[in-house]
Structure formats: C-alpha cells, structure tokens
Amino acid sequence: MSANSSQPIRVALAGCGTVGTGVLRILVQRGDELYARSGLRFEVAAILERDPTRPRGVAVPHARFVRAPDELDELLVDGSVDVLVEVLGGTDAARHVALAALEKGLPVVTANKALIAIHGRELFDVARRHGTCVAFEASCAGGVPVVAAIQRGLIATRINAVYGIVNGTCNYVLTEMLEKNRSYAEALGEAQRLGYAEADPTLDVDGTDSAHKLAILALLALGADLDVGAIDVEGIQSIHQADLAIARTLGYACKLLAIGLRTDAGLSLRVHPALVPLDHPLARTRGVTAAAVFLGDAMDQLVLSGSGAGSLPTAGAVVSDLVEVACGNARRDFERLPIFREPNRAPPFVPAGDMEYRYYLRCFVDREPNAAAITNILASARVDVDTRTRPDADSVVLITRRVREDDLRAAVAEVRKLVPEPPPVVLRFVEPNGE
Numbered sequence: 001m002s003a004n005s006s007q008p009i010r011v012a013l014a015g016c017g018t019v020g021t022g023v024l025r026i027l028v029q030r031g032d033e034l035y036a037r038s039g040l041r042f043e044v045a046a047i048l049e050r051d052p053t054r055p056r057g058v059a060v061p062h063a064r065f066v067r068a069p070d071e072l073d074e075l076l077v078d079g080s081v082d083v084l085v086e087v088l089g090g091t092d093a094a095r096h097v098a099l100a101a102l103e104k105g106l107p108v109v110t111a112n113k114a115l116i117a118i119h120g121r122e123l124f125d126v127a128r129r130h131g132t133c134v135a136f137e138a139s140c141a142g143g144v145p146v147v148a149a150i151q152r153g154l155i156a157t158r159i160n161a162v163y164g165i166v167n168g169t170c171n172y173v174l175t176e177m178l179e180k181n182r183s184y185a186e187a188l189g190e191a192q193r194l195g196y197a198e199a200d201p202t203l204d205v206d207g208t209d210s211a212h213k214l215a216i217l218a219l220l221a222l223g224a225d226l227d228v229g230a231i232d233v234e235g236i237q238s239i240h241q242a243d244l245a246i247a248r249t250l251g252y253a254c255k256l257l258a259i260g261l262r263t264d265a266g267l268s269l270r271v272h273p274a275l276v277p278l279d280h281p282l283a284r285t286r287g288v289t290a291a292a293v294f295l296g297d298a299m300d301q302l303v304l305s306g307s308g309a310g311s312l313p314t315a316g317a318v319v320s321d322l323v324e325v326a327c328g329n330a331r332r333d334f335e336r337l338p339i340f341r342e343p344n345r346a347p348p349f350v351p352a353g354d355m356e357y358r359y360y361l362r363c364f365v366d367r368e369p370n371a372a373a374i375t376n377i378l379a380s381a382r383v384d385v386d387t388r389t390r391p392d393a394d395s396v397v398l399i400t401r402r403v404r405e406d407d408l409r410a411a412v413a414e415v416r417k418l419v420p421e422p423p424p425v426v427l428r429f430v431e432p433n434g435e
C-alpha cells in the first residue's frame, strides 16, 4: 500500500473497545490535525464489533459494521479496505483477521502483544510472502514509543540491556500497597474499580503480559528469537505490603520488571518482582506509568517513560503505525530488518538457574532457633548471607551476596522442609546495569 494524497487510506478496524474507540476518535475527530501533521487522510471503512449499537461517542457514518471475523474477511478480499487495525485482544480471532489481511497483501497494525509474542513469527512469514508488513508499536508500552526508539534512534547502538516496567496494573498495585498501606487484594480491587485491571487480571499479575512484551522488546533490541517460553516468569501475587516497606528501609523499591540482558553466555530474559535502588528512574515510576531503560555500547542509559496504557495514548501509537504504514516506512523496515526473517541467527538463551543475583529472602519463623537454622541451611547450600535482620517477631530477612539462582532455589527448597508454610518471599536485587 502506498499513500496517494488525493485518496484517504481506508482502514478496517477490528475491535472497538478501549483502544479501538481511541483510534476512532483520533482518525475521525482529529482527522484535520492529523492531515496537517502527516499529509495523510484516513477513513474508517469497516468496523468489526460484536455489538455495533454500543455507544462510542464518535459518529462513523461511512463505516460498514460487521459482527464476526468471517464477515470482515469478505471486506478484506473485495478491495474495500487498505489496511487492517487489529485491536480485538486475545489471539484466536485476532490471528484469524490478521492472517486474512496479510494473505490478501494488506498491512496489519496491532496493539496486541499476545498476538505478536505467540504468533508473530507466523504473521511475519505470511507478511513477507505477500509483500506486506505488520506494525506493532502499541504492543510493548502503549503510548511510549519504544519500538520506534529501537528501530530508528538506537539503530546504531548495540543494545546490551533493555529492562523496565511494562505492566501498568502491577505497578499501580505495588504503588498503592506501599504508599497507601493497602493489602495486595485491596490494591488489585482498586485497580479493577478504576478500569486499570481486567475483570480477570491473571495475565497481568502473574507476569504473562509483561513476558509477552519482553519477548517483543528482546526480538527488536537484542535479536532474540521470538519465544515466550524462554522467559523465566514470576508475578506479584506473593508480595506482601511488609516486603515493600522493608525494602524501602533498605533503600530499594520493589517493581515488577521485564528484563532482557545480553551476557557472555547468551541472552537472559526474565520477568519478576525486583528491588531497584530508590534513586533509580524505575523506582520513581509510580502508578500505571510504563518505563523502559536501554543500555548500549555507544551510550549511557536511555529512559523512556509515559502512558503505558489507556485509550488515547495507545491509540496514538496505533495511528503512528498507520502513518508509517501509509508512508511505506513500515514495509521498508520489514524488508530491511533481519529480525523479521532470521530466527536461526538469534543468540542462545541462558538458563535462568545459571544467572547470579543478590537476593532478599524473608522467611516466616517465630522462634529464634529456626531463624538460626535457616542461616545454616543457606550456608550449606553455598548461599552466602550478607545481612540478617528480624523486622518483626514472625520473620527473618536475609540479604545474600551474589549467588547462583539454582543454589538459591535449592536452599529455599531446604528451608521449606523446615518451614513449609507460608513460603519465603524471594526477591532479586537488580543493579542499574540490568544484572
């Protein structure tokens, strides 16, 4: 597809929920402004929505409404649209409509990280075979333009680490727990009430959503193979308010981080709650804000932060992709960048157990002999303890020196033989260099 200034670019919009409505608002209500800045006009020609009568606050008199993916297929085939915007969510219907468009040679713009992380390789292959492209700026950090940063501004930089806060729901929950002294359940309930979390927030809090985004970031920034299964994932469900408060007294903030790191042995990809120094930019990233840190050979750190979600910020990223597609840039990127075609040249992944960290370990013991026994268990498992404190009568906090993850896991398994429940809280310290 190439833009012709006299003809509007006809968009099929699959999904008209939070993001889709934002896309409509920008294309319809701010069309003149967008034209003034981009020289391009877009027309929403088709909308896939289960309930077309739902009020969306934007009139789209020329759009044809369809209720099912199969009906959209017909419009993609009959030449009445130029580009598909997929903002349905999920992977089944999303994959269906994306493949239908690509097989017809139409470019696809999506905000759907699960779609790219799980089916990206297939979609890239089909796009390449049909001379078109897939654009997914909104998929990693909503309104924060991380994809453009990697593919353009940082193209000459060898990125050694990309890490950050990519799930606003988790960051909101952790911020509320610390600042308002709320329990995990209370903070999550508040996130749901405010519309930050889904009715079923499992994929947010268990780290899956962050892993999807990390898979994409690592593909772009580190040349990783697109493989969510290679990511070691932990969520925030077992974090207690007390751990956040103790961490702060130690000079750290606890954040759910997605971390991609280039090491001598290969790539380490992981998602887990992590302790970062209070003066680090990520420690100051509060609420639903997203932030990504890039470290490269030719630069100090670059930090991008902003609205990681929400209707208009995310829709803004979708529309920026539409402009890139219409200008032909997206397709040129697709043809030019090896990440979309050379998975076999990707560096190997480092097994999670081989990585080394300093750990925060809080074990629940109310008797001093047990606290002492835990220290001995760690010593016999080659886990060196740096400091040991008792923040309250019911627990002991041990800060280790840098130790192998496998050794720490073995030690924790031994600790659980002594104190089966509740399980210890284990947090990794993350240094500013991402290690």
Ligand SMILES: NC(=O)c1ccc[n+]([C@@H]2O[C@H](COP(=O)([O-])OP(=O)(O)OC[C@H]3O[C@@H](n4cnc5c(N)ncnc54)[C@H](OP(=O)(O)O)[C@@H]3O)[C@@H](O)[C@H]2O)c1
Residues within 6 Å of the ligand: 014, 015, 016, 017, 018, 019, 020, 048, 049, 050, 051, 067, 068, 069, 086, 087, 088, 089, 090, 093, 111, 112, 113, 114, 138, 139, 141, 142, 308, 309, 310, 311, 314
């Ligand atoms: N919301 C954000 O801030 C944000 C930020 C970044 C990326 N994203 C991504 O953007 C995508 C859309 O998110 P969203 O928040 O806009 O979701 P949403 O509010 O749930 O909107 C999705 C819309 O698609 C419709 N839909 C889903 N499956 C359909 C099907 N098979 N046939 C017809 N209609 C269907 C839904 O209809 P029903 O309501 O009837 O199911 C709904 O109107 C997701 O992939 C999400 O991960 C969202």
